[in-house]
Amino acid sequence: MKFITSSNDLLKELKALFNVINLNNKLPILETFYLKIKKKNILNITVSDLEITMTTKLRINSINYGSAAIPYKILIDILKNIPEQPLTFIKEIDNKLKIIYQNGEYNISIYSSEEYPKYSILENTNSILISEKQLLNIINNTLFAVGNDDIRPVINGVLFEINSKMSNFVSTNTTILVKYTRKDILSNNKIKFIISKKTLNILKNNLENSDEYVYISYNKLNTSFLFKKKKIICSLINGIYPNYLSIINNFYNKILIINRNYFINSIKRVTYFSKIITQIILNLSKNQSKISSWDYNNKAFEYLFCSYEGDPIKIGFNSKFLIDILSNINCDDIKFEILDNKSSCKLTPNLSISNIEEILILIMPIKDKD
Template structure:
């Protein structure tokens, strides 16, 4: 077996699939990437048994039987270190793979490709076509609210709620919630899947801001997205996501309108002197004026004021500064609307015009 391919043609798909390979594996073969040639197409596959990604590239010349596994990270490092535009060749001999790049030669250990595990996926797919930039925008608007290594495992991902006419993506870790909705050309039964955090972050990395189509497949126990010669398969989190519709407050009595960037900058500046553990800032709102303050255990204090439009009763309420900055970074409109109840109620944040995302932040005790 011999395979020769250009460095640049090899590096892109290899980098995509190797990202799912964990540094510590229970099975040694999971540290490898599977290379398979079929019909003049070279397929790269990597898995951690929870997610599986396959990327492909077309070969200009026919080659013989290629079905090998090689250490993923070592092969990526070899390709990155190789001279630009050089040819990289692979030779398989006696359970070793000899990789040649320019004048360099590397002998890598291989493992039997027949032993490489495949991610089992069930039936019952519902398919949906959306543009790269549309699904990427929804993920960027919501992914920061996911939990990370929470014992409530169903929060360690995003909810994809597909129903006739729309796709809603929701993330929450219990103290904040992010929701974004996309109108879609879909008619059928509702299906809700909790997509794991790792899959979400890989989707954001792979997707771009183009109009190129992405095929999303919603199975009963799995999720697949297919884009730009990359197929990503993932198990889903088996659990019950919170009823997010009940979390979003309505009929709030107090409403503030302000410049998004100005508010974000003020919160970020004031939070410099906030308590490092709790990151609390205090909002004091009156008609036309918002005062934001923070203090810490050293009795240091920061205060800054900005002009706003406000309809409602004077209000003093505390929030986690980092949560507010995350939300204001996710919103794309120049102005934002923030609705408040009282000092013990969650607030609702959204863009001023044409924004389909909604954000809920719980208050902190002052």
């Protein structure tokens, strides 16, 4: 294998692939970039952790076909320390690789490309087209609430549920539940699968806010995302997702409406001292509403500018989770619906985002530790 490429162009592609690599894996071959030339002037670069495989294509000047598995750390470190210039890669016998630059060269040991795991083409698949912008919005509106639970792995991803009338995308960490609904993503086939948090983070880092389509193929075990010059194949999370509709309450007797950015800043101000106890208390009433927080030796409170209807209530929340929610809702004012200080509360934009998308978020209150 022999080819010439721009150092910066190659480094850019490797950075996009890097997050797939599992730095704690026990197979050294998976700590490599697998480079392969099978078409003239096109370099395929692949990384895998066995559950996720990602491939991208880079236009090069190819001289010979072939493949090589190059240790990721060595290759990235070399490229980071070389100014932009053409590099010549030459694979030699006995798993050696020569990289020639303007005034020098590297000779490094590589792995046999025959050792690199091969992924098969997905069989018995269905497919759907979603724009990059739509998929990015799905991820941004759900990823922050994904769980991290070894006992219940089904909550460690986002549920994709698509039918002929609407699509729901759901995530939960048991304290927060997000249901993001779109009416412009439809399918005659009933689609239901769970995508892992790692896969969604990789997609988020590679998608653009464009109307270009992502071609999604899926079967019972795997799904693939094909967009532009990239392809991601991942294992689906196996299991039955919790019945999220059964825990969405439609009866609330207290309503708080407050500006989203103002509320975020209020939480940050009163939790300045509470580095250990990540809790805020809301004392809500029609006459006056207050937010407070404390640490072992410090305390802070602030009166809120808001609208509140209902009986007075004192209710506590995890401040970090509440900021995560407020930071990921795209609206001016938040509608906070409350039943009591033990049941889940519902957050929605006070005014609808649009006529094609809706978001509903539940958050469980926490016991007042005061």
